[in-house]
Structure formats: C-alpha cells, structure tokens
Amino acid sequence: MRSKRFFLYAISVILFISILNSCGTTSEVSEKKSEKSSKNTKISPETELSLVFAGDVMAHTPNFKNTDFDRIWRDVAPLVSSADLAFANIEAPVANALPWSTYPQFNMHQEYVEAAIRAGFNVFSLTNNHTNDQYLDGIKQTKKYFDSRKGIWACGLKEKSGDPLTYKIIEKNGFKVLFVSITELLNRNDFASYIDFYPSTGRKRAQLIEELKKLHEDSNPDLFVLSVHTDEPEYVIKVTEDHKKFFRRIIEECKADIIWANHPHVVKIFEETAASTHYTETLGQKERKAFIMYANGNTISAQRTNPQFSAPETARDYTGEGLIMKMKATKKSDGTVILSGFEPHLITTYITPAWQFVIKLLDDDFIATLDRAELVTWAKYLSERKELMEKVLAGE
Numbered sequence: 215m216r217s218k219r220f221f222l223y224a225i226s227v228i229l230f231i232s233i234l235n236s237c238g239t240t241s242e243v244s245e246k247k248s249e250k251s252s253k254n255t256k257i258s259p260e261t262e263l264s265l266v267f268a269g270d271v272m273a274h275t276p277n278f279k280n281t282d283f284d285r286i287w288r289d290v291a292p293l294v295s296s297a298d299l300a301f302a303n304i305e306a307p308v309a310n311a312l313p314w315s316t317y318p319q320f321n322m323h324q325e326y327v328e329a330a331i332r333a334g335f336n337v338f339s340l341t342n343n344h345t346n347d348q349y350l351d352g353i354k355q356t357k358k359y360f361d362s363r364k365g366i367w368a369c370g371l372k373e374k375s376g377d378p379l380t381y382k383i384i385e386k387n388g389f390k391v392l393f394v395s396i397t398e399l400l401n402r403n404d405f406a407s408y409i410d411f412y413p414s415t416g417r418k419r420a421q422l423i424e425e426l427k428k429l430h431e432d433s434n435p436d437l438f439v440l441s442v443h444t445d446e447p448e449y450v451i452k453v454t455e456d457h458k459k460f461f462r463r464i465i466e467e468c469k470a471d472i473i474w475a476n477h478p479h480v481v482k483i484f485e486e487t488a489a490s491t492h493y494t495e496t497l498g499q500k501e502r503k504a505f506i507m508y509a510n511g512n513t514i515s516a517q518r519t520n521p522q523f524s525a526p527e528t529a530r531d532y533t534g535e536g537l538i539m540k541m542k543a544t545k546k547s548d549g550t551v552i553l554s555g556f557e558p559h560l561i562t563t564y565i566t567p568a569w570q571f572v573i574k575l576l577d578d579d580f581i582a583t584l585d586r587a588e589l590v591t592w593a594k595y596l597s598e599r600k601e602l603m604e605k606v607l608a609g610e
Contacts, residue, residue, distance in 0.1 A: 261388040263437070263543040266297035267474050269481075269510030269536045270305045270342075271330055273322040276516040278314050280570040283329030286514055290573050293538060293559060295334030298386050302330060302513060303339040303441065303476050304368075307352030308359050318401070319347040324359055331366065337384065339395040339441040341370030341410050342477065350405045370395035370441075375407040379425050383433060389545060392435035396422065398445035399477075414445040419460065426468035436551050437543055440470045444477045444509075449529055451606055453482055453508045465489050465504040471543075471553065473506045479517060480532040482508035483609050484539060484558065505553050511536040516571050518563060523591050526598040535576060535603050536561045560603050562596060576600050 277286070287294070294300045306320035308327055315321040327338075338360065346353060353371055360368035367382045384391040398414045400406055412422045430438055442461075446454055461473045465487065489504040511533070518534030525531075542555035560576040574580050576596060584593035 260547065261545045263299065263387045263389045263391075263545075264297045265472075265541050265543065266294055266300040266334075267472075267507060267510060267539045267541075268294070268300070268302040268335070268513040269476055270479060270512050270515065271302050271327075272305045272512060272515035272517075273314070273316070273320065273326055274516035274519075275316045276519060276569065276571050277514060278322065278326060280568075281325075282570070283326055284332060285570060286572050287329060287333035288572070289575060290538065290559075290561060291333040293540070293575075297334065297540060299337050299384065299391065300335045301337045301339070301439070301441070301474060302335045303342060303443070304356075305342050306344050307346075307348040307356045309348055309352045309355035310359075311355060312348055312352065315347070320344050321348050321352060327359075331363070336366050337382075337393060338366070338368040339370055339443070339474075339476075340368050341395045341397040341441070342443040343397065343399045343401045345370070345397065345409050346400055346402060346405050350408065353405055353408050367393060369393060370397070370410045372408045372410070375405075379410055379422075379429065381429060381433075383435070389436045389543065389551075390433070392430065392433050392438045393441070394426065394429065394439075395441035395443075397443035399443070414456075414460075423464065423467055426464065426470070430469045436545055436549070437472070438468070438470045439472045439474060440464065440468075442473060442475045444475050446478060448478045449480055449532065450478055451480055451482055451532065457508065461506050462487060465506075471504050471551070473504070474510075475506070475508050476510060478509050479512050479515070480509065481511035481535060481537045481560075481603065481606055483607065484508065484537075484556075486553075486556075503553060505541065505556070507537075507539055510539065512563065513538070513561065514563060514571065514573055516563075519565075521565070521595060523595045526595050527602060531599065532602075532606075534563045535599060536563075536573075537607075558607060560600065560607075562599065564592070564596075576603065 306322045308324055309321055310323050312321050340356060357371040367384050369380045369382045372380060382393045384393055396410045396412050398412060400411055412418045444457060464470050484507045486503045486505055513536045518531055522528040522531050538559045538561055540557040541553055543551055543553055545551050561573050562576040563571050564574045565571055581593050581597050
C-alpha cells in the first residue's frame with residue numbers, strides 16, 4: 215500500500231514538472247515570436263519632396279532670335295535643378311511644323327522648351343489664354359511633343375474634343391502627386407473643347423469643383439497641385455477678392471494643397487492658408503496648411519524691351535521681374551504631409567550688351583557685379599526694382 219502511494223506521488227510530481235516546463239516553453243516561444251515580429255515591423259521614415267514653381271515661359275521675337283537658349287537659363291539652373299519637381303507655364307503652342315510666332319499669336323519650337331528642361335524643369339502647365347493661338351494643329355502638335363517626352367509631366371490638353379478633365383499622377387520620392395492644369399480664359403474659343411477650359415462663371419466653377427472633388431477622391435494623392443490661369447486684368451498686382459474666395463473654396467472642398475496661379479505677367483503675393491474643412495486635425499501644435507501663389511509673373515519674356523531707367527516704378531517694367539518659389543513637402547510615418555521651407559527667389563530679365571534676354575537672380579550679388587562692370591545704369595535701375603519687388607511681396 216505504501217509503495218502504491220509512493221508510486222502515485224511520483225507520478226504527480228512528474229506531471230507537475232512537465233506542466234511547468236510546458237508553460238515555460240510556450241512563454242519562451244511567444245516571447246521569441248514577439249521579438250521576431252518586432253524586428254520585422256519597420257516604421258517608415260519621413261520622406262521629403264522638394265518643389266520649385268516658376269511663372270510664364272514666353273517667346274517673343276527677341277527671345278527666340280538669339281538661338282543660344284541654354285544661356286537664358288544658365289544662372290537660375292542650379293536653383294531649378296535642385297528640386298525634385300520644377301513647374302513652369304508654357305505660354306504658347308509648341309509646334310515645330312509651324313513658324314516661330316510672337317504676340318499676338320504665339321508659337322515656339324521644341325528646342326526652346328528643351329533648354330528649360332535641361333535647366334531642370336520637368337512639370338508643365340499647357341493651359342492659358344494663348345493655348346489655341348495656332349488652332350487645332352498647334353494643340354495637337356503641342357500634346358504630341360509633351361506626350362513623347364520621357365520623365366516629363368504636362369497636362370491641360372485633351373486627346374479628343376470633349377474628353378474629361380485631364381490630369382497627371384506623378385510618383386516621386388515615395389509621394390503620389392496629383393497635378394491638374396486649367397485656364398479660365400482663352401483669347402478665342404476655337405477648339406476650346408480640346409483644352410481644360412473653365413470660364414469664371416458660377417456654373418463652370420461649380421462643375422470644376424465637383425470634378426476636382428471626384429478626382430481627388432479617386433486618386434487619393436499625398437499632394438494635390440492645381441494650376442489656374444486666371445481670368446483677370448493683366449499687369450495688375452492687387453489680388454482680386456474673387457480669386458481669394460474661389461481658391462479657398464477649392465482648398466476646402468477639393469482638398470488642394472497647392473494652388474499655383476498665373477496670367478497677369480507680374481508678381482503677386484503668396485500665402486499660407488488654413489485648409490480648414492479638410493484638415494481639421496492638428497499635428498502637434500501646428501495645423502496643416504495649404505499654399506497659394508497668386509501669380510509668379512514672367513519667368514522669361516521680352517515684354518520689358520525698353521526699361522525705364524529713370525522711372526523704374528513704371529507699370530510695364532514689372533513685367534521684367536518674376537518669382538521662383540521653392541518649398542518642401544514632408545511625408546511623416548503616418549502618411550501626413552506638411553508643406554514648409556518656403557523660399558521666394560526674385561528673378562529679373564536682364565538684357566545683355568549683345569541684346570540677349572537672360573534670367574538673373576535679382577539679388578545684391580548680381581547688382582554688385584553690374585556695378586563692378588561699370589554698368590551703373592543697370593545696377594541702379596535693378597537696385598530700385600528690387601526694392602519695389604520686395605514691397606510687392608510684403609503686400610505693400
């Protein structure tokens with residue numbers, strides 16, 4: 215009887231130890247699995263996308279008469295090419311089969327655009343009041359050229375009459391960028407159905423907003439950039455209340471992050487604005503913002519062929535300056551995108567002694583260079599122009 219009790223006791227001890235070992239093994243396996251899972255779960259790092267926005271790229275006779283087009287861009291190419299995406303508005307058809315043409319019905323050739331591409335531009339708006347200056351032939355040649363360029367994004371022209379609003383999805387540095395380009399005016403209505411044309415009427419604006427809403431919903435981008443060629447008077451620096459309200463409505467209802475407007479051939483103010491309806495969350499202590507450029511002016515043109523050296527405040531002289539805006543988009547590990555690092559760079563179209571129109575940074579270094587070269591008239595003029603442009607950007 216005692217041996218039987220001993221035997222049962224021994225069996226109980228063995229079972230108890232076995233259970234303990236089993237529990238320990240399960241715990242260790244669980245810990246190892248957890249550790250392995252932790253190692254395999256990587257938190258996505260922050261990614262950045264740098265952007266540059268210029269203004270109107272025009273080709274008047276003095277611009278294309280001198281065929282060294284790379285010279286136009288030489289001094290601003292480092293700034294432009296420093297960006298992952300660099301935007302410019304092509305203010306003309308690009309049709310090699312048609313002759314060069316200046317105001318009032320523009321046409322430029324591909325080599326003019328190619329020089330801008332070599333300088334670093336890779337995203338183009340093709341919609342403005344001069345888009346159909348060369349009628350359907352010009353529209354089709356322009357679209358065919360840009361469609362054929364690898365690594366270049368351009369939109370605003372339709373394949374067929376009446377096609378839906380065009381757009382481009384740009385994937386860069388882990389970002390998905392939605393780019394749309396529309397114009398509110400055309401110099402003539404010929405073949406307008408081939409262009410992303412939305413006149414500034416209540417009905418067409420309502421239509422545009424509904425289409426942009428759906429486009430954003432369907433594409434779900436990290437960043438939405440909208441180019442608008444505005445229906446407003448040229449050469450006027452003051453921002454219209456109409457466009458202030460309309461752009462804010464697009465930001466709130468269509469979830470646009472950047473509105474890049476042009477048309478008046480002069481620089482207007484830029485601003486950050488709360489994207490209140492869409493971006494209600496706060497990121498730390500900072501609410502997410504959208505950004506509006508009301509006009510970046512002429513990047514290159516020959517509208518200022520006769521600088522008023524003794525009267526630099528002359529209205530027409532403002533067409534000789536432009537703005538190149540650089541900024542940064544940061545995508546955090548949770549997918550949130552923040553715009554920051556805004557760097558405005560004033561530029562000017564300088565006429566060389568050889569009568570070539572080239573772009574220069576409008577800064578103290580360039581003015582000092584002119585002064586040292588005994589080009590005192592230009593140095594004084596651009597010094598005064600710089601002060602005037604700084605007042606424009608300050609909203610004065």
